[in-house]
Amino acid sequence: MIYRKDHIPRNTPHKRRPGYAMAATTLTIHNTGNESSNAAGERSWLTNPFNVRQASYHIVVDEREAVECLPLNESAWHSGDGSGSRSGNRTSIGIEICESGNYAQTLENAVTLVAGMLKERGWGVDRLRRHYDWSGKICPRLMYDGGKWTGWAQFKALVNLKLNEEERDMRVDKASTVINGNRLGDDSVLIEGRVYVPLAAVGKALGASVNWNNVTKTVTLTTKGAK
Numbered sequence: 299m300i301y302r303k304d305h306i307p308r309n310t311p312h313k314r315r316p317g318y319a320m321a322a323t324t325l326t327i328h329n330t331g332n333e334s335s336n337a338a339g340e341r342s343w344l345t346n347p348f349n350v351r352q353a354s355y356h357i358v359v360d361e362r363e364a365v366e367c368l369p370l371n372e373s374a375w376h377s378g379d380g381s382g383s384r385s386g387n388r389t390s391i392g393i394e395i396c397e398s399g400n401y402a403q404t405l406e407n408a409v410t411l412v413a414g415m416l417k418e419r420g421w422g423v424d425r426l427r428r429h430y431d432w433s434g435k436i437c438p439r440l441m442y443d444g445g446k447w448t449g450w451a452q453f454k455a456l457v458n459l460k461l462n463e464e465e466r467d468m469r470v471d472k473a474s475t476v477i478n479g480n481r482l483g484d485d486s487v488l489i490e491g492r493v494y495v496p497l498a499a500v501g502k503a504l505g506a507s508v509n510w511n512n513v514t515k516t517v518t519l520t521t522k523g524a525k
């Protein structure tokens with residue numbers, strides 16, 4: 299998936315980019331409500347002279363790309379609960395999921411995008427909001443399922459899975475190694491229950507000679523007295 303920035307100008311009509319500084323604390327998910335428009339189309343709509351609404355959003359994602367329409371540290375008008383300092387408009391990044399094209403692929407892209415954004419911020423899925431949570435609007439409407447919101451539960455579960463997957467892949471903790479009472483340097487690490495230590499340091503601590511054969515990629519440790 300491509301991620302590109304194409305910010306609307308500060309002087310965009312109807313104050314769609316009000317320029318209020320925002321330190322977001324949540325991500326709000328929407329559907330575009332438009333079955334024929336893709337991310338590029340939704341971005342152009344924000345600066346289309348025929349558009350008279352004071353509505354805007356930070357990111358719009360489709361089957362191919364995500365387009366950032368406003369800087370993520372500025373407010374947009376996407377959650378319809380006014381402009382008070384605790385409103386969604388002032389505290390949340392608005393993400394529009396397109397309804398056009400291959401929706402399964404779009405949803406997959408949205409999961410990847412959102413999981414990445416949560417991870418970047420050290421957040422969990424508890425930071426996710428529906429447009430509905432702010433204003434009661436039935437949005438993201440394709441997750442509504444007649445009020446059961448099964449699509450929403452599923453979306454959050456998929457994002458959570460993605461987050462955990464990445465966490466598992468990346469999980470590296472610091473560890474310490476002590477040999478005969480001597481602590482080695484700080485470069486021991488713990489990966490999935492196993493400690494990895496630079497072998498040269500272990501050899502040295504044991505008084506062994508260490509040889510590395512770069513052709514066969516073999517390290518040989520030989521302690522004194524060994525044949």
Ligand SMILES: [Zn+2]
Nearest residue numbers: 328329429437
């Ligand atoms: Zn919405």
